Amino acid sequence: MYTIPFLDIPPLQGAHGVVRLPGSKSISNRVLLLAALCQGATTEVCDVLASDDTDAMLGALQMLGCRIEREGSVLRITGLQPDAMPAQASLHLGNAGTAMRPLTAALALLLGDGQVYELTGVARMQERPIGDLVEALRQLGCEIEYLRNEGFPPLRLRAADPARRAGHTRLAIRGDVSSQFLTAMLMALPLLAAERAYTIEVEGELISKPYIAITLELLARFGVQVDNEQWQRFTIPAGSAYRSPGQIHVEADASSASYFLALGGIASDAGQGHSITIEGVGADSIQGDIRFAQAAAQMGVQIESGPNWLRVQRGRWPLQAIELDCNHIPDAAMTLAVMALYAEGTTRLTNIGSWRVKETDRIDAMAAECAKLGARVESGPDWIAITPPAAGVNAGEGAGRGGWRAASIATYDDHRMAMCFSLAAFNPAGLPVRIEDPRCVGKTFPDYFETLFGVVQALPGQVPVICIDGPSASGKGSLAAAVAAQLGYAVLDSGALYRIAGYAACARGIPLHADHAPELAQVVQEMDVAFVGETILLGGEDISLKIRSDTGSRNASLISAIPAVRDALLQFQRDRARLPGLVADGRDMGTVVFPQAPLKVFLTASAEKRAERRYKQLISQGLSANMTTLREELHARDLRDSTRAVAPLQPAVDALSLDNSDIGIEAAARQVLSWWEERRPFSESSRP
Numbered sequence: 001m002y003t004i005p006f007l008d009i010p011p012l013q014g015a016h017g018v019v020r021l022p023g024s025k026s027i028s029n030r031v032l033l034l035a036a037l038c039q040g041a042t043t044e045v046c047d048v049l050a051s052d053d054t055d056a057m058l059g060a061l062q063m064l065g066c067r068i069e070r071e072g073s074v075l076r077i078t079g080l081q082p083d084a085m086p087a088q089a090s091l092h093l094g095n096a097g098t099a100m101r102p103l104t105a106a107l108a109l110l111l112g113d114g115q116v117y118e119l120t121g122v123a124r125m126q127e128r129p130i131g132d133l134v135e136a137l138r139q140l141g142c143e144i145e146y147l148r149n150e151g152f153p154p155l156r157l158r159a160a161d162p163a164r165r166a167g168h169t170r171l172a173i174r175g176d177v178s179s180q181f182l183t184a185m186l187m188a189l190p191l192l193a194a195e196r197a198y199t200i201e202v203e204g205e206l207i208s209k210p211y212i213a214i215t216l217e218l219l220a221r222f223g224v225q226v227d228n229e230q231w232q233r234f235t236i237p238a239g240s241a242y243r244s245p246g247q248i249h250v251e252a253d254a255s256s257a258s259y260f261l262a263l264g265g266i267a268s269d270a271g272q273g274h275s276i277t278i279e280g281v282g283a284d285s286i287q288g289d290i291r292f293a294q295a296a297a298q299m300g301v302q303i304e305s306g307p308n309w310l311r312v313q314r315g316r317w318p319l320q321a322i323e324l325d326c327n328h329i330p331d332a333a334m335t336l337a338v339m340a341l342y343a344e345g346t347t348r349l350t351n352i353g354s355w356r357v358k359e360t361d362r363i364d365a366m367a368a369e370c371a372k373l374g375a376r377v378e379s380g381p382d383w384i385a386i387t388p389p390a391a392g393v394n395a396g397e398g399a400g401r402g403g404w405r406a407a408s409i410a411t412y413d414d415h416r417m418a419m420c421f422s423l424a425a426f427n428p429a430g431l432p433v434r435i436e437d438p439r440c441v442g443k444t445f446p447d448y449f450e451t452l453f454g455v456v457q458a459l460p461g462q463v464p465v466i467c468i469d470g471p472s473a474s475g476k477g478s479l480a481a482a483v484a485a486q487l488g489y490a491v492l493d494s495g496a497l498y499r500i501a502g503y504a505a506c507a508r509g510i511p512l513h514a515d516h517a518p519e520l521a522q523v524v525q526e527m528d529v530a531f532v533g534e535t536i537l538l539g540g541e542d543i544s545l546k547i548r549s550d551t552g553s554r555n556a557s558l559i560s561a562i563p564a565v566r567d568a569l570l571q572f573q574r575d576r577a578r579l580p581g582l583v584a585d586g587r588d589m590g591t592v593v594f595p596q597a598p599l600k601v602f603l604t605a606s607a608e609k610r611a612e613r614r615y616k617q618l619i620s621q622g623l624s625a626n627m628t629t630l631r632e633e634l635h636a637r638d639l640r641d642s643t644r645a646v647a648p649l650q651p652a653v654d655a656l657s658l659d660n661s662d663i664g665i666e667a668a669a670r671q672v673l674s675w676w677e678e679r680r681p682f683s684e685s686s687r688p
């Protein structure tokens with residue numbers, strides 16, 4: 001997961017490969033609660049989603065006394081015993097609507113005399129309505145108080161008044177604000193239905209029916225058959241009680257699949273024999289969002305499916321604009337809005353009023369961010385219409401006047417905004433896209449960007465590389481690590497490669513001399529190296545520290561002067577330029593390995609400072625060091641590295657010099673990041 005302030009996605013072109021998606025959030029949180037409601041019984045839940053929202057549910061259940069054991073991807077959940085639940089509890093449910101609503105209903109019915117529970121969440125959760133659910137529960141005598149604003153969490157729950165509850169077996173609930181209210185009641189009422197039936201009347205048009213279908217399907221798997229009369233009246237028969245299915249599998253998230261279905265339809269090489277295969281969800285899915293596939297197909301995407309897989313390719317191009325009532329796919333419909341950026345004509349999505357009460361007001365958010373990219377957007381209380389930017393780059397200011405613009409996309413703490421707008425990186429203008437607060441995908445798909453980068457390709461030459469070259473112990477490695485951490489980029493420590501090469505050659509007894517160039521190049525090509533975090537393994541042996549010794553440094557410098565060795569390492573280094581970007585440190589990163597890099601830094605520090613730093617570094621690593629020999633070695637190495645015939649240590653003509661003798665690593669990183677920012681195309685107004 002990228003826990004950085006923003007993630008820049010380079011312009012993308014192709015996509016192919018296989019993706020395995022994380023478990024469905026809707027199914028995971030329902031199953032976790034249902035398993036917890038099977039009193040005393042143990043349920044094995046396989047492939048449950050690991051995310052912020054499921055953590056919110058699991059944390060709450062644990063606090064209530066539920067036993068939860070984890071073994072690999074299996075969670076073993078032993079149901080709550082009401083008499084063993086704590087007298088008081090304060091449950092913080094983050095921004096997880098799928099935890100807040102059902103837990104409110106279940107706990108309101110479960111609480112006994114003297115028990116008092118408080119349920120709260122993040123600021124946005126305190127703006128998400130719950131009044132209609134509370135009203136429905138009050139019809140059953142439940143004691144629920146609003147602790148801040150009428151109609152919104154936080155809530156305080158106490159035991160229901162048995163006298164007021166008796167005789168109430170019918171209740172009404174609004175269906176046109178959030179289907180989660182009905183889901184919550186459907187999951188809670190079986191707790192009361194041992195002796196009498198309960199009937200729920202839905203008031204108003206029921207939105208998001210597919211989510212209710214998931215609830216009904218899962219209730220059935222936990223032994224409760226609900227009678228569904230035309231989605232308007234639901235009856236939980238007398239004698240209903242939860243029974244653990246023993247084991248249950250969570251299918252992959254169909255809403256998450258929508259990003260990869262869209263991707264396959266947008267990427268330029270998908271369709272030329274390439275495709276994206278999505279595993280874990282398919283035609284047999286119980287999730288309504290699987291019907292996103294039909295909407296995507298309507299826009300021209302070519303999709304095949306099997307029981308638990310989907311395969312997607314580009315079909316019609318550009319995509320075809322559509323007009324669609326999206327009541328049946330409220331979450332996945334957001335992906336259609338971003339696909340609209342690649343469609344011919346204006347795409348109009350209607351019946352999406354529920355977007356306004358989700359993680360953020362998604363209609364406003366979607367409209368604002370599509371407009372930043374240059375699209376023309378209109379919206380109303382429950383609809384949005386999007387006309388894409390023209391194919392070129394927009395030189396002028398103001399939305400919708402012409403071509404695409406490089407935008408820094410605000411994500412409103414909404415995972416779907418972040419995932420949707422990653423797809424804008426396929427824009428025909430070849431512009432990168434900045435996603436602010438990429439961590440928000442943790443709500444449902446913590447590894448979304450890693451999964452995306454695993455199947456997409458950047459436009460040729462468009463993976464950004466920042467080069468940091470300079471003499472020994474100038475601080476290149478530290479600076480590269482600090483800059484890379486801030487941008488979410490990988491690091492290439494090219495010096496380590498020469499150190500490993502020197503070590504490998506010595507281990508084979510080959511002299512580090514040009515006379516042995518062919519054998520040395522051969523050794524380099526055959527090196528079996530693995531980088532595991534900070535550890536470097538050569539043929540399984542941990543050589544991380546050994547290569548940092550004085551001898552290691554000298555050997556690296558000697559072997560690095562041999563052209564055949566440098567050639568042998570060239571492609572390996574270039575192949576490290578992977579999405580979303582690379583910071584490469586060494587001697588010839590800017591001059592030879594990545595001559596087209598958009599930012600090259602030549603890092604220096606005084607010889608005295610460098611010797612001091614290296615001395616302290618070696619001592620702290622537990623290696624022996626002597627200041628006088630260090631100074632001499634450093635000097636000899638500087639001379640050898642900068643006067644050798646091939647790729648000598650020299651600043652690239654377009655490198656920016658940075659002397660960090662008197663500034664710390666953080667200050668040096670700030671300087672480099674600020675140079676980097678100057679080279680980015682995001683306008684002042686769209687920066688975070």
Ligand SMILES: Nc1ncnc2c1ncn2[C@@H]1O[C@H](COP(=O)(O)OP(=O)(O)O)[C@@H](O)[C@H]1O
Binds near residue numbers: 472476
């Ligand atoms: N700007 C700086 N100020 C003080 N110490 C630094 C600075 N940059 C790096 N160092 C320290 O100097 C030592 C050598 O830095 P390193 O990044 O390994 O250099 P290089 O990769 O150029 O050989 C490390 O112990 C590091 O913590």
Ligand SMILES: Nc1ccn([C@H]2C[C@H](O)[C@@H](COP(=O)(O)OP(=O)(O)O)O2)c(=O)n1
Binds near residue numbers: 494499589641
């Ligand atoms: N791109 C590179 C990186 C390192 N080298 C050579 C030159 C250096 O003396 C050795 C070791 O490099 P390294 O960056 O690890 O050395 P320092 O930590 O800066 O002392 O490798 C090179 O020739 N080209």
